[in-house]
Amino acid sequence: MSMIAAFYDNKSILITGATGFLGKVLMEKLFRTSPDLKVIYILVRPKAGQTLQQRVFQILNSKLFEKVKEVCPKVHEKIKPIYADLNQKDLAISKEDLQEHLSSVNIIFHCAATVRFDDPLRHAVQLNVTATQQLLHIASQMPKLEAFIHISTAYSNCNLKHIDEVIYPCSVEPKKIIESMEWLDDAIIDEITPKLIAGRPNTYTYTKALGEMVVQEEGNNLNVAIIRPSIVGATWQEPFPGWVDNLNGPSGIIVAAGKGFLRSIKATPMAVADLIPVDTVVNLTLAVGWYTAVHRPKPTLIYHCTSGTTNPCNWGKMGLQVLATFEKAPFEGAFRRPNADFTTNYFTASYWNAVSHRAPAIIYDFYLRLTGREPRMTKLMNRLLRTISMLEYFINRSWEWSTYNTEMLMSELSPEDQRVFNFDVSQLNWLEYIENYVLGIKKYILKEDMAGIPEAKQHLKRLRNIHYLFNTALFLIIWCLLIARSQMARNMWFFIVSFCYKFLSYFRASRTLKI
Numbered sequence: 398m399s400m401i402a403a404f405y406d407n408k409s410i411l412i413t414g415a416t417g418f419l420g421k422v423l424m425e426k427l428f429r430t431s432p433d434l435k436v437i438y439i440l441v442r443p444k445a446g447q448t449l450q451q452r453v454f455q456i457l458n459s460k461l462f463e464k465v466k467e468v469c470p471k472v473h474e475k476i477k478p479i480y481a482d483l484n485q486k487d488l489a490i491s492k493e494d495l496q497e498h499l500s501s502v503n504i505i506f507h508c509a510a511t512v513r514f515d516d517p518l519r520h521a522v523q524l525n526v527t528a529t530q531q532l533l534h535i536a537s538q539m540p541k542l543e544a545f546i547h548i549s550t551a552y553s554n555c556n557l558k559h560i561d562e563v564i565y566p567c568s569v570e571p572k573k574i575i576e577s578m579e580w581l582d583d584a585i586i587d588e589i590t591p592k593l594i595a596g597r598p599n600t601y602t603y604t605k606a607l608g609e610m611v612v613q614e615e616g617n618n619l620n621v622a623i624i625r626p627s628i629v630g631a632t633w634q635e636p637f638p639g640w641v642d643n644l645n646g647p648s649g650i651i652v653a654a655g656k657g658f659l660r661s662i663k664a665t666p667m668a669v670a671d672l673i674p675v676d677t678v679v680n681l682t683l684a685v686g687w688y689t690a691v692h693r694p695k696p697t698l699i700y701h702c703t704s705g706t707t708n709p710c711n712w713g714k715m716g717l718q719v720l721a722t723f724e725k726a727p728f729e730g731a732f733r734r735p736n737a738d739f740t741t742n743y744f745t746a747s748y749w750n751a752v753s754h755r756a757p758a759i760i761y762d763f764y765l766r767l768t769g770r771e772p773r774m775t776k777l778m779n780r781l782l783r784t785i786s787m788l789e790y791f792i793n794r795s796w797e798w799s800t801y802n803t804e805m806l807m808s809e810l811s812p813e814d815q816r817v818f819n820f821d822v823s824q825l826n827w828l829e830y831i832e833n834y835v836l837g838i839k840k841y842i843l844k845e846d847m848a849g850i851p852e853a854k855q856h857l858k859r860l861r862n863i864h865y866l867f868n869t870a871l872f873l874i875i876w877c878l879l880i881a882r883s884q885m886a887r888n889m890w891f892f893i894v895s896f897c898y899k900f901l902s903y904f905r906a907s908r909t910l911k912i
C-alpha cells in the first residue's frame with residue numbers, strides 16, 4: 398500500500414492554478430491514487446465566458462480525466478470551485494467561503510502564477526508575489542493546515558550558473574517592492590525594472606524569486622516547502638504518455654516548426670534542454686506534500702525538479718528527434734516544409750529571420766491581398782519571433798542544479814511509493830519521450846486525427862516539390878541576370894558548358910572503346 402496515497406485519503410486539499418497545465422495533472426493524480434480524499438477546493442475565476450462550474454465541467458470531461466472517472470466515479474462531487482482572483486485584494490475570496498469551506502483545509506498546493514515572460518513588473522508582482530503573500534495570510538488562519546507547498550521555478554535564480562536548494566535573497570525586500578507598486582506610476586516602474594531584475598532576463602524569473610522570499614519570511618509559522626521545476630513538458634507516463642494542453646515553452650516552438658512557420662532558431666545545440674515531464678513534477682509535489690506534513694522539516698526545504706543533472710538531453714538532439722517525428726506524423730496544413738537550423742551567430746540569425754521568416758510572410762500576405770483576403774502572416778510571424786526571442790536566453794545556456802533534497806526525499810519513500818510517485822528521471826528515454834510529446838501536441842493541442850497522416854504526408858511532399866522548384870527558378874533567374882550584365886559570368890558560363898561538353902564526349906568515347 399502506498400503511504401503517500403493513504404496520507405491524502407480523507408484530506409481537504411486546496412489548489413490554486415488548478416485550471417492550468419500543472420494544476421490539472423496534479424488534480425488528476427490525486428483523484429486517481431487517493432479516490433477517498435475528502436474534497437479538493439480550487440481557487441478559480443470565470444474566464445472566456447465560462448462560469449466556475451463550466452470550467453470544472455470542461456476539465457472533468459477532458460481526455461486527461463478518463464481514468465479518474467473509472468476509479469473515482471463521484472469525482473464531480475469532490476471538486477469544489479471557489480471564486481478567487483489573484484489580481485484582487487485578499488484574492489477576492491468571500492468571508493462565507495473562508496469560514497465554511499477553507500477553514501477545513503489540510504494541504505495547500507499553490508500553483509497559480511503568471512508565467513508570461515514579458516508581463517509588466519506591476520502585474521507580475523501582483524500575481525507572483527502579492528497574491529502569494531495574501532494566500533499565506535489566509536493559510537495562517539486555517540486551523541487544520543498541515544502543509545503549504547509552493548511551486549516556484551528552477552529559473553528563479555537563473556542569474557547564477559550553479560544553483561543550490563537554498564533561497565538567494567534579492568537586493569530589495571519583497572515587502573518594499575509590494576509597497577512601492579502601490580504608489581509608483583507605470584512609467585517609473587518601466588524605468589526601474591531593468592535595474593531591479595538585474596542579471597535576470599525577465600520579470601517572471603525575478604518575481605518568482607521574490608515569491609520564494611515571501612514564502613520563507615511569511616510562511617515561518619506554517620509548514621512550508623518550495624518546489625522548483627525546470628521547463629515543464631508533456632506527460633512521460635501518466636495517465637498516458639504525451640498529454641499536453643498549452644503552448645508555453647517548447648510546445649509553442651514545436652507547433653511553429655511543425656506548421657512550417659519557424660525554420661531556424663538562435664540556439665546552442667549542445668546546451669542542456671532541461672525539460673521535466675509534468676507527471677514527474679506532480680509526483681514530486683505529492684511526495685513533498687506528504688513529507689512536509691508528516692516530518693515537518695525545519696528549516697523550509699527547497700526541492701529541485703530538473704533532469705539535466707541525472708539524465709541530460711541537449712537542444713540539438715531534441716530538434717533532430719522533433720524533425721524525425723514530423724516525418725512520421727506531419728502536422729496538417731503546414732505553411733512550409735518543417736526544418737530546424739540552429740545558429741549561435743547573431744548575424745546568421747538575423748539573416749535567417751529576414752530571409753527564412755519575414756520574407757515568406759510578406760510574400761504570403763501579398764498573395765492574400767491579391768486574392769482579396771485579410772493579410773495576417775506578417776503580424777503572426779512578428780509575434781512568433783518576439784516570443785522566440787524571449788526564449789533565447791534559456792536555449793543558449795546551461796545551468797547546474799543541486800538535487801540533494803530531492804534525492805533525500807526519494808530515499809525516504811517506500812519501494813511502493815517510489816513506484817507510484819516516481820520522480821526519478823534517470824530512466825527517461827528522451828527519444829521516446831520527445832516522439833510522444835510531438836504526437837501529444839498533434840492530438841491534444843492541434844486536435845488532429847491520426848487518420849489524417851497520409852494526407853499530411855502528401856501535403857508535405859507537395860511542399861517539398863514547390864520548395865525545390867522555387868529554389869531552382871530563383872537560381873535560374875539570378876543566373877540569367879548575371880550573364881546578361883557581367884562578362885565574368887558569361888566567361889564562367891562558357892567554361893562550365895564547354896567543360897561539361899568535353900566530359901560527355903570523353904565519357905561517350907571511352908564507352909564506345911569498351912564495347
Ligand SMILES: NC(=O)c1ccc[n+]([C@@H]2O[C@H](COP(=O)([O-])OP(=O)(O)OC[C@H]3O[C@@H](n4cnc5c(N)ncnc54)[C@H](OP(=O)(O)O)[C@@H]3O)[C@@H](O)[C@H]2O)c1
Pocket residue numbers: 413414415416417418419420440441442444481482483484507508509510511512524548549550551605625626627628629630643645646
Ligand atoms: N510550465 C512550466 O514550464 C513551468 C516551469 C517551472 C515552473 N512553473 C510553475 O508552475 C506553476 C504552474 O504553471 P503552469 O505551467 O501550470 O501555468 P499555466 O498553465 O499558465 O497556469 C496558471 C494558472 O494560474 C491561474 N491564474 C493566473 N492568473 C490568475 C488570477 N488572476 N486569478 C486566479 N487564477 C489565476 C490560471 O488560471 P486561469 O485558467 O483562470 O487563467 C491557471 O490556472 C506556476 O507557478 C509556474 O511558475 C511552470
